[in-house]
Amino acid sequence: MNLLPILRVDPADMPDRAIVCGDPFRAAAIAAKLTDAVELAHAREYRTFVGTYEGVRLAVVSHGVGSPGAAVCFEELAKAGVKTIIRVGTAGSLSPEHKTGSLIISTAAVREEGLTKQLVPIAFPAVADSAVTEALYQAALESGAPGSIGKGVTLTMDAFFSGVVELPHETYRRAGVLAVEMEIAALYVVAMLRGMRAGAILALDGDSTAVDEGYDPHRDIVGEAVEAEIRAALLAMARL
Ligand SMILES: O=P(O)(O)O[C@H]1O[C@H](CO)[C@@H](O)[C@H]1O
Numbered sequence: 644m645n646l647l648p649i650l651r652v653d654p655a656d657m658p659d660r661a662i663v664c665g666d667p668f669r670a671a672a673i674a675a676k677l678t679d680a681v682e683l684a685h686a687r688e689y690r691t692f693v694g695t696y697e698g699v700r701l702a703v704v705s706h707g708v709g710s711p712g713a714a715v716c717f718e719e720l721a722k723a724g725v726k727t728i729i730r731v732g733t734a735g736s737l738s739p740e741h742k743t744g745s746l747i748i749s750t751a752a753v754r755e756e757g758l759t760k761q762l763v764p765i766a767f768p769a770v771a772d773s774a775v776t777e778a779l780y781q782a783a784l785e786s787g788a789p790g791s792i793g794k795g796v797t798l799t800m801d802a803f804f805s806g807v808v809e810l811p812h813e814t815y816r817r818a819g820v821l822a823v824e825m826e827i828a829a830l831y832v833v834a835m836l837r838g839m840r841a842g843a844i845l846a847l848d849g850d851s852t853a854v855d856e857g858y859d860p861h862r863d864i865v866g867e868a869v870e871a872e873i874r875a876a877l878l879a880m881a882r883l
């Protein structure tokens with residue numbers, strides 16, 4: 644039995660599709676919706692479950708916060724033979740049209756993180772798979788989310804709270820970017836380099852420009868949106 648060195652999972656136990664999320668507790672909550680769910684490993688921030696949804700075998704894996712750690716997870720999933728990945732995340736809104744409780748399907752990510760520049764030149768785009776994106780969008784419309792449903796470009800950052808340098812959120816908001824989070828660019832770049840198809844759905848947990856004043860992803864409306872995006876991701880995965 645050759646375990647993956649960081650996820651500590653035997654590749655032979657992995658299905659060919661995975662739902663990923665930052666929070667290990669969210670991974671457990673998603674796995675609770677599967678039949679016959681089993682936790683294969685919990686190493687560092689990475690919890691790996693496998694189970695079945697609507698007859699489809701899938702893994703649920705947490706990747707932690709930030710692109711470098713998440714990319715390690717995505718690389719090991721590729722080595723295990725995973726071919727389809729959906730990220731189920733939270734994000735801050737950059738769009739006045741999409742408020743807290745809304746869901747955003749990420750069609751592409753702005754590569755403002757540092758990790759992917761070490762993998763491929765910055766001119767290379769971080770783009771979602773079109774079939775995964777369409778399946779997620781249709782499922783999101785059926786998900787009963789407490790807010791609106793949007794589809795468009797998202798921003799991936801390393802910094803969450805600001806320091807003394809101004810963060811580029813306003814520039815990207817003016818360019819039509821819908822939301823900011825911390826891992827999708829890594830997911831899309833690793834997926835493209837390793838021959839996987841990937842997509843992402845995000846529950847908006849507040850106004851991205853207000854995180855320095857007060858960040859509260861634990862409100863009921865955010866919990867409802869996360870439940871809705873989980874329903875959408877499972878439905879999309881079963882349809883793909
Ligand atoms: O809710 P998750 O999936 O962790 O995603 C978002 O939340 C974290 C920040 O609180 C970052 O990981 C960001 O990308």
Ligand SMILES: O=c1cc[nH]c(=O)[nH]1
Binds near residue numbers: 733823850851
């Ligand atoms: O990166 C993130 C994630 C959630 N909410 C934010 O404002 N930013």
